[in-house]
Amino acid sequence: xQQRYVGNSGLRVSALSLGTMSWGAxxxxxxAAALLRTFxxxxxxxxxxxxxxxxxxxxxxxxxxxxxxxxxxxxSISTKAGMTTPAGRLAVDASRNAxxxxxxxxxxxxxxxxxxxxxxxxxxxxVPLEETLSALEFAVRSGRAxxxxxxxxxxxxxxxxxxxxxxxxxxxxxxxxxxxxxxxTELVPxxxxxxxxxxxxxPLGRGVLxxxxxxxxxxxxxAASAADASYVxxxxxxxxxxxxxxxxxxxxxxxxxxxxVSLSWLLRxxxxxxxxxxxxxxxxxxxxxxxxxTPLPPEISNALDDVSFKAA
Numbered sequence: 040x041q042q043r044y045v046g047n048s049g050l051r052v053s054a055l056s057l058g059t060m061s062w063g064a065x066x067x068x069x070x071a072a073a074l075l076r077t078f079x080x081x082x083x084x085x086x087x088x089x090x091x092x093x094x095x096x097x098x099x100x101x102x103x104x105x106x107x108x109x110x111x112x113x114x115s116i117s118t119k120a121g122m123t124t125p126a127g128r129l130a131v132d133a134s135r136n137a138x139x140x141x142x143x144x145x146x147x148x149x150x151x152x153x154x155x156x157x158x159x160x161x162x163x164x165x166v167p168l169e170e171t172l173s174a175l176e177f178a179v180r181s182g183r184a185x186x187x188x189x190x191x192x193x194x195x196x197x198x199x200x201x202x203x204x205x206x207x208x209x210x211x212x213x214x215x216x217x218x219x220x221x222x223x224t225e226l227v228p229x230x231x232x233x234x235x236x237x238x239x240x241x242p243l244g245r246g247v248l249x250x251x252x253x254x255x256x257x258x259x260x261x262a263a264s265a266a267d268a269s270y271v272x273x274x275x276x277x278x279x280x281x282x283x284x285x286x287x288x289x290x291x292x293x294x295x296x297x298x299x300v301s302l303s304w305l306l307r308x309x310x311x312x313x314x315x316x317x318x319x320x321x322x323x324x325x326x327x328x329x330x331x332x333t334p335l336p337p338e339i340s341n342a343l344d345d346v347s348f349k350a351a
Contacts, residue, residue, distance in 0.1 A: 040082030041332070045312040046236035048209040050156070050186050052115065054306055054332060056085040058240060058317035063096025065267075066319050071100050072108045073321045079113055081328045087212075087238070087315050089119035089160055090141050095148055102150035117156035117238075118145050119190055119212075121163065121171070133163035138174035142183055157184035158212060161191045168196075172204045179206055188212065188235065194225030201233035210312065211235050217282050217301055217347040218244035218274050227310040236312035239305060243316065247274040248301040249326070250287045278350035285346045289339045299330035304343055307334055 041054040057078045062071050075086065088097045098118060105111055120141035121133035138159065146152060157178050159171050175187040188210035189200050197211050211230045215222045215237065222237065230237060243249055251257055252275060260271075273279075283297070290297040305314055318324040335343075 040084075042082075042084070043312050044236070045186075045210050045238075046230070046310075047234035048186065048207065048236070050209055050236075051084075052238075052313045053082060053084040054313060055083060055302070055327065056087050056117075056238065056313045056315045057083055058315040059086060059088045059097045059101065060092050060317055061097075061319045062088070062100045063093030068100050068103060070320060072104055074318060074324050075101075075104055075114075076108055077321060077324055077328070079109060085115045085117060085155070085313060087117045087240075089122070089158075090145050091119070091122045091124055091160065094124065095144070098145055098148040102148050105150050111151055115155040116149060116151070117158065118149070118154050119158040119160035120145065122160040131161045131163045132166070133159050133161065133171040133174075134166045135170050135174045135177075138171065139177065142174075142178055146183065153182055154184050156186045156188055156210060158188045158190040158210070159192075162189075162193070162196050168200060169203065172200060175208075176204065176206045186210070188238075192226075194222075194227075194229035197226060197235065198229040198233055201230070201235060208233070208235055210238055212238045212240055212315070214241045215239035215305065215308075215311070216242050216244045217248060217286060217304060217343060218279050218350065220347060223308075227308075231310045237310045238313050238315055239311055240315040241317070242305050242314035243298060243301055244274050244279070244283075245271050247271065247279060247283060248286055248297060250283060250290075250297040253280075253283065253287070282343075282347045282350045285343055289335070289343065293335075293339070295331060296326070296329075298326060299332065300335065300339075300343075302327075302330055303332050303335050304340060306332060307340070 042051045178184040186209045190212035286297045290300045
């Protein structure tokens with residue numbers, strides 16, 4: 040798998056990163072072990088998690104697999120702090136105390152004394168940005184994190200963070216796909232100017248760009264789950280369907296999968312360092328790893344630009 044630099048930094052990540060939001064929820068430890076080993080054997084490197092994923096269980100599963108399934112030196116880990124889900128409701132606290140307390144808890148669950156990239160998971164309008172950044176800086180200077188970044192920030196928020204930080208931020212995370220092109224308007228130009236790289240989450244439109252929702256909702260899918268349906272529903276409308284059909288048509292003409300076409304399009308967009316895929320099962324991961332991830336013909340890429348821009 041291709042290795043790529045993140046922004047202007049010396050941090051290198053695989054073109055695909057392994058997202059673990061479902062670990063500890065829909066993905067058990069046995070499947071997680073298979074996913075991780077297969078991903079690394081295919082040349083993958085970065086595994087992305089967060090303290091908020093399954094109330095820390097995602098991190099705990101990764102920690103249980105270190106040394107037994109993979110060596111710490113084989114894997115790069117990114118995690119996030121500043122967001123919790125008490126009683127199932129989203130809460131943001133990016134104060135220095137909450138961030139650093141969260142980092143210590145993450146390291147304990149992960150069973151390691153450092154993470155490769157540590158993110159502030161969300162903008163906190165109740166806390167001075169300088170305070171949040173001071174936590175990130177302390178983590179880097181103390182060796183608890185090799186690099187730091189911001190997640191789910193808007194363009195102006197990321198630009199301000201990069202401008203006032205007393206140390207280099209290297210990455211921003213945001214949702215980006217053929218079905219969600221909002222980052223192109225402000226975020227991508229801002230982080231490119233500041234030298235940050237983009238780690239794109241939900242690069243397959245929350246699974247919709249695989250084409251599996253064409254015509255019906257398959258059993259066992261997120262959209263069929265009462266708990267997860269809202270995560271997918273936003274991309275099951277008519278504009279999104281037109282983009283999915285275009286990706287499927289392009290895939291048929293190229294002899295490739297819609298998944299491959301969608302990821303290949305994304306990985307050639309300005310600023311993108313890696314696509315954070317989130318397979319819940321080994322079968323889903325195999326489909327992703329079977330993708331060619333080679334450049335699309337210009338006419339195909341342009342056509343996808345046109346139809347998806349109208350749907351964004």
